[in-house]
Amino acid sequence: xxxxxxxxxxxxxxxxxxxxxxxxxxxxxxxxxxxxxxxxxxxxxxxxxxxxxxxxxxxxxxxxxxxxxxxxxxxxxxxxxxxxxxxxxxxxxxxxxxxxxxxxxxxxxxx
Amino acid sequence: xxxxxxxxxxxxxxxxxxxxxxxxxxxxxxxxxxxxxxxxxxxxxxxxxxxxxxxxxxxxxxxxxxxxxxxxxxxxxxxxxxxxxxxxxxxxxxxxxxxxxxxxxxxxxxxxxx
Numbered sequence: 109x110x111x112x113x114x115x116x117x118x119x120x121x122x123x124x125x126x127x128x129x130x131x132x133x134x135x136x137x138x139x140x141x142x143x144x145x146x147x148x149x150x151x152x153x154x155x156x157x158x159x160x161x162x163x164x165x166x167x168x169x170x171x172x173x174x175x176x177x178x179x180x181x182x183x184x185x186x187x188x189x190x191x192x193x194x195x196x197x198x199x200x201x202x203x204x205x206x207x208x209x210x211x212x213x214x215x216x217x218x219x
Numbered sequence: 220x221x222x223x224x225x226x227x228x229x230x231x232x233x234x235x236x237x238x239x240x241x242x243x244x245x246x247x248x249x250x251x252x253x254x255x256x257x258x259x260x261x262x263x264x265x266x267x268x269x270x271x272x273x274x275x276x277x278x279x280x281x282x283x284x285x286x287x288x289x290x291x292x293x294x295x296x297x298x299x300x301x302x303x304x305x306x307x308x309x310x311x312x313x314x315x316x317x318x319x320x321x322x323x324x325x326x327x328x329x330x331x332x333x
Contacts (some may be wrong), residue, residue, distance in 0.1 A: 142321040151324035196261050209261030
């Protein structure tokens with residue numbers, strides 16, 4: 109079993125929809141949680157960064173972390189075709205340096 | 220600040236050849252990381268440097284792989300005697316020491332071994 113599980117999709121939604129992306133993890137030492145967006149043949153781009161449990165909002169994006177359930181989510185409001193990409197969750201422990209990634213969820217927002 | 224730069228963007232090589240990739244991190248970042256990403260998978264950690272010291276290596280980094288960061292600035296990743304299984308995107312990232320944020324990734328070097 110992988111340390112971080114993420115549904116690979118693909119996920120197809122109409123423009124303007126609310127998108128929910130999720131990851132589960134097994135390592136209770138993870139304390140820092142990130143969401144990256146990756147366009148085809150490009151490097152990952154950091155979208156959201158959260159520490160421990162709680163919510164964080166930035167524009168149309170909201171990240172949620174529930175450490176008790178080992179579950180993190182990214183919500184995208186008013187989704188746009190330009191949001192079409194692969195979304196990767198990533199996490200690391202408090203003293204760790206390496207990020208452990210999920211497999212990524214491929215999202216397509218259609219007109 | 221132009222972000223993290225990687226060179227080349229693409230590399231096609233014959234099996235058995237050696238290849239070397241370069242990464243230039245964000246100038247004030249003293250930590251530098253190498254990751255490998257295959258199709259349909261998330262990036263996997265290979266190794267990281269703090270300044271010029273290589274502090275951690277993954278089991279994925281076989282003896283054919285070597286990474287250096289000689290002056291604590293740019294880094295190189297060399298793969299000797301390439302195999303078809305080495306075909307992947309090689310990503311470099313940088314960060315501040317124990318920075319409370321995510322890492323900044325470059326656009327990667329896509330390696331194809333034929």
